[in-house]
Amino acid sequence: MAITRRELITGIAKAGVPAAVAVTVGSEVLKAETIPVPSAAVGLLYDATICIGCKACVAACAEANDTPPDTRGDALHQAPSDLNDLTRNVIKLYKAEDGSEFSFAKRQCMHCLDPACAAGCPFQALHKDPESGIVNWSANECIGCRYCTITCPYHIPRFQWVGFNPRVTKCELCSHRLAQGLKPGCTSVCPTGAVIFGPRPVLLLEAKRRIENSPGRYYENRVYGETDNGGTQALYLSHVPFEKLGLPELGPESVPAKTLRWQRRFYQYFALPAVLYAGLVQVIRKNLKGHEADAHEREKETGLRAQL
Ligand code: SF4
Ligand code: SF4
Ligand code: SF4
Incomplete structure (x- = not known):
């Protein structure tokens, strides 16, 4: 057996x-569990080199997901400093100590092809859609053990610490908007096209096209998420090392495969x-x-x- x-x-x-x-x-x-590759995987492509840090995507994400504006750090503005129980999408700033380089960094769920959060959840409250590959959370199955917050290598799921029935908060790629034929909130407002939505293979081709068209512009001429951690559906381009954006170098093997x-x-x-x-x-x-x-x-x- x-x-x-x-x-x-x-x-x-x-x-x-x-x-x-x-x-x-x-x-x-x-x-070994064989993780089926989603038949119609969709995702995000974020290009840090053209992000201007306007945070329109942060406000749009809150609006799209009907979460109250997170003004706990700044009473006047929607300016969360990190992901939290009200924030599924955040823009951070990386700045070298000597001021020689800086970059904005969009952080949200990576929608891993082999998600460690789902592998670690004992009751399948986090599950990957076999077609779109979107990693969703289900309140009905969640028992509040918080294993997903520990197993995710990107430190994405955040848990409410108040309330009788606490919730896990993470980007679910605006599944409810996709079902209505709409784009995710963040991609529909970005003024520079720094974050775009589409089928994963198309996004990958677009990322490689940008690398080819701009030699020397992108770090290691590499798309983060193509193979990292077994592959992710949120893909990144950057002019600074990916670790500066909060994306650890995990190698091609997924965390669940390693464990x-x-x-x-x-x-x-x-x-x-x-x-x-x-x-x-x-x-x-x-x-x-x-x-x-x-x-x-x-x-x-x-x-x-x-x-x-
Ligand atoms: S980034 Fe974390 S929360 Fe998102 S799918 Fe991967 S393991 Fe799960
Ligand atoms: S896809 Fe939706 S939930 Fe995810 S970061 Fe963008 S707006 Fe937020
Ligand atoms: S809306 Fe676009 S340019 Fe503005 S912070 Fe978000 S990703 Fe960057």
Whole structure:
């Protein structure tokens, strides 16, 4: 029998560690989950070299998602300094210490092809649409464990810390607007075209066209998200290292794929003590039977002596 990571985690959450261990030990090996590539993947392309930091996209995002303006840091303006429970999209500023370079950085969910938030969620409250590839959150399945906030390598999902029924806040690519034939809020207002929406393959071609047309303009002539972290549906172009925009260098293997490798090793070694323990139980049982048989014999002997 083979089980998936999700079945294992759900087993732990629902039935407790011993039950999950029993299932794991009984299974051949944790089978790899094959993540289907979305058939009609859509996404965003953000080009930091033409973003002017106007934050029109931040206000448009709040309006499109019907969230109250986040004026907690600045009572007069919609100027959140980071993603938070009211903010799905933020514009940050990177500035070198010596002032030699700077860049704006748009941050929202990357809609990873293999999303770590969904892999880490024990109840599938975060799930990737098999067609569009949009990673959505469902309030009905969420139990508020906050695993998704820990597993996401981009530190995107944010949780409400107030209220009886707290919510996860993250960009869901304005699915509700797409369903009405509209573009995402952020892409519909950007005055420079720094963020655009479209099918992922088309966005990738556009990014490569820009790189080819402007030699030396883009960092490493590379599109972040083409292969990084297994590929993402939000793609980035930049003139400064991607890490300065808050995009870590994760390599081509997705975070869930990496952790699965470690999980395999962990359970391999986790299984060994369990097998030894099972062997020990058998030895103890055998010895107990031997002792019982001896005692029975001794009783019989004692009884015989008493009768003599
Ligand atoms: S960026 Fe984070 S929240 Fe968004 S899909 Fe990837 S893992 Fe999930
Ligand atoms: S796609 Fe929608 S939810 Fe996501 S950042 Fe843009 S406006 Fe906000
Ligand atoms: S609206 Fe466009 S130019 Fe203005 S901050 Fe957002 S991405 Fe940058």
